[in-house]
Amino acid sequence: MKIVTVIRRVPDAEARVRVEGDDVVLTGAAWVLDGMDEYGVEEALRLRESGIDAEIVALAVGPDATEEALRTALAMGADRARLLTTDAAPDPLTTARMLAAAIQEEEADLVLVGGKQADWDSAALGPALAETLGWPVADWTTSLAVDGDTLQCVHDADVGNEALAMPLPAVVTTQQGLNDPRYPTLPNIMKAKRKELRAEPAPDASASVRTVSRTVEQRERRRTLIEGDPREGAHAIVSLLREAGA
C-alpha cells in the first residue's frame, strides 16, 4: 500500500513571536515539522513495521524552506518526499485542492495528517482533504490498524470515543496519544540526504476564502514570580487562577 503523510512546517514552540501592526513577525524563528503531523509520520512507520508492505511518501505545500520539515520526515523513515512549492499562504481548502492532485497521482491508500496545525490552530485540512478526494475521514484518532482494505480506528468524539471501520482509501487525522514519535537517529539523518526530495510548483488552485480583514489577539505573559512560604504561595496561585476565571 501507499501511505501519504502530509507535512506542515510551523514555528518552533520556543520561537519568539513578535506582533507588528496586524501581522505576526517570525523573522529568525526556527521552523520545525508540526508535532501533530509527526504523529502521522510515526504511525505510517509503525504500520509498516507491523508487517504491512508500504511505501511512505511525505507531502507538503509551502515555500522552499518547507524542505527542512520534509527532511525531518525522511530522517524519521519516510521513503521519499514531495514539495509543492508556493510562497502564498493558502487557506486549508485551497491547500487541500493543491494536495489532492498529488495524492491521486500517487494512488495513495491512506493519508495521514495532523489533527490541527500548531501555529494557526486550524483543524480543517484533514476533513477538507477527505471532502476534496471524496474519501471517508476519521479525525482525532488515538489508535489505528489496517486490515486488508479496511481501516480500523478509534477516534475522539464529542463525548468519549468511537471505534470506526472504514474502507480504504481514507484520510485520518492524528493527535497526541496515538503514539510517541521517534527521534530521527543520526545514521538515518545521514541516509535521508540520499533520499528523493522532489520539489515542483504547486498547482494553481483558486482560493475559496478571501481574507477581508484581520486582527491579532495578543496576550502578554504575566511574569509573576511567587516567592516565600509554599503554603501561602499555593493560596496565591489559587487566587490568581480564580481571578483569571479558570
Next chain:
Amino acid sequence: MIDFSLGPTQKEMQGLARRFARDRIAPVAAQHDRDASYPTDVIDEAARLGLLNLRVPEAQGGLGLGVLDEAIVGEELAFGCMGIYTVLMASDLGVTPLVLHGSENQRDRFLTPLVGGGARLAAFALSEPDAGSDPAAIRTRARREEGGWRLNGRKMWISNGALADFTVVFATSDPERGAAASVALVVPADADGLSWREVHGKLGQRAAPTFEMILDDVHVPEDHLLGEVGDGIRIALSTLDQTRVPVAAGSVGVARRALHEASRYATERKAFGKPIAQHQAIAFKLADMEIRLQTARWQTWHAAWLADAGEPCGHHAAIAKAYASDAAFESASEAVNVLGGYGYVDAYPVAKLLRDVKLNQIYEGTNEIQRLVIARRVIREAEA
C-alpha cells in the same frame, strides 16, 4: 569565499541533539550531579541515536563525522548538561588518535566494535599524577618485550576510564629521551595488570566518571602501537588540536544555557517596580553574555572548519578552547549574580553551570597552556 550557513543535514543533527538535550538530558542532569552517578540510560539512548563516537569513520561502520558536526552536536548536548556531554566527548577523544594515526587494521579492530551496538566507550590517558601540562615529562614506562610492550605506571584524570573498551595510553620507552622516545599504545579493558581507582569529590561534571589508571606489568601486543616509537607525543598533541574544539563547543553550550536561564529570570523577576532586565546593571550583563556567546561560537566553528579542511587548526583551536571556556565561566558566574540567592542554590540550574564549566578551563590542556601556545606563535611571527 566565506559562508556561515549550516547545511540541511547539519540542521537536522542540531535539531536532534537539541531535542535530546531538552527531553532526555536536562531533566536528569541535577539528579546525576547530586548523586555523582553515571547516566546509563542517557548514554545508552545517545548510542542508539548515533550521538556517541561520531568520529568513527564510515569504513569502520561509523558516521565519519567531522569536527564541525561534532561541535554543532556538542553545543546542544552541553546545553543540557556539560557533565553528561563529557562522557560522549571523552569517548571521541579516545577515538581520535586512531582516526588520525591508526592503521586501517587497527581502526577495524578497535573502532568497529564501538559502533552499531550499545554504548561502547573509549578513553585517552596522557596526564599522570606528576605530569599534566608537560607531556614530555611523563614517566609511565613502556618496555619492549617478546611480542610487544610491557607498561608500568600511573595515569591520572582519565574520563570514562574503567568504563571504556580501550584506552589510548601515552608512555615513554626511555625517560631520558623525552618526546623522542614516546609511544601511543592501545590498552584494552581486559588487559592483565590493569586496574582503576575512581576519583571522588569533584566540584562539577559529577555525572562523568573520572579515574586513575594503574598499569602494573600490563602486556600489549606489538600491533597495538600507533605510529612509530617516538610518535607518542605528536599523536597526543595532534589529537588535542582537534578535540579542543568540542571542549570549546561544550563551553558554548554552557554559555548559552547561562544566558537562557539569566534572561528568563531577569524578565520575570521585578525590583523597584520593573523587571530586573529593565535595569541597566542587569541588561548589560545580559548583553555581555550574548557578546561572549556569539564570539565563542564563531571562533569554535572557525577552528572546526579549519580542522575539517585539513588545515593546521591548533592555534585557532587553542583560542577557541581558552576563549569559550573562560567566556562560559564568566557567563555562568554572572548568571549566578542575576539570580541572586536562587543562583547560589541547587534548586536552580545555574550554580551547576559554574561548577561544571570550571573543568572546561582545565581539561584537554589548561587555559594557561593554551595561552602559552597562542603566545608562542604570536612571538614567533613577530621575531620572523
